[in-house]
Amino acid sequence: MSEHSHSTEGHGHDDHAGLSKGKIWKVFGILLLITVIEFIIALVFIPKGYMTQHVGNYVYIALTLLKAFYIVAYFMHLKYEKLGLQLALTVSFVFIIYFIVLMLIEGGFLNIHMMNH
Known part of the structure; x- marks a missing residue:
């Protein structure tokens, strides 16, 4: 029988050590902040006329893409690939x-x- 060693050499697993609980909470906080900004735009800026619906849609798209980046980069570990x-x-x-x-x-x-x- 051959013996398999479980080393991290060549696999890049040491890079994943940067995703600590603190980093996860930081990314969660950023995602929460972006979501709060989206709600403020939807409930305050657009109804009170500070921003048109057309501009609001583009801002929503940009903020959603930013949230997607954080989710894919950190929670799906693409940043470490x-x-x-x-x-x-x-x-x-x-x-x-x-x-x-x-x-x-x-x-x-x-x-x-x-x-x-």
């Missing part, structure tokens, strides 16, 4: 979003008026 995997997943995600937007435009679900001359 090699750069090649990070780039492969990021580029794939961008193309998927791009193709979804193209399909919505072609299907007439997005009202983007193009100049026809």
Whole structure:
């Protein structure tokens, strides 16, 4: 029988040591703060006229993408992966979003008026 050693050499597991309870709570706090900002925008800024719904939608999208970054980077451990995997997943995600937007435009679900001359 062969004996298997359980070393962390070559696996990069030492990098995961940076994800301590304190770091988890810090990321949780950031996510909570972003969510509170979203609620303030929805319940105060837009109804009182400080921000239009159109601008509010873009702010929501930006804040949601920021929350998605933190979730994927820390809770799904992508931050600790090699750069090649990070780039492969990021580029794939961008193309998927791009193709979804193209399909919505072609299907007439997005009202983007193009100049026809």
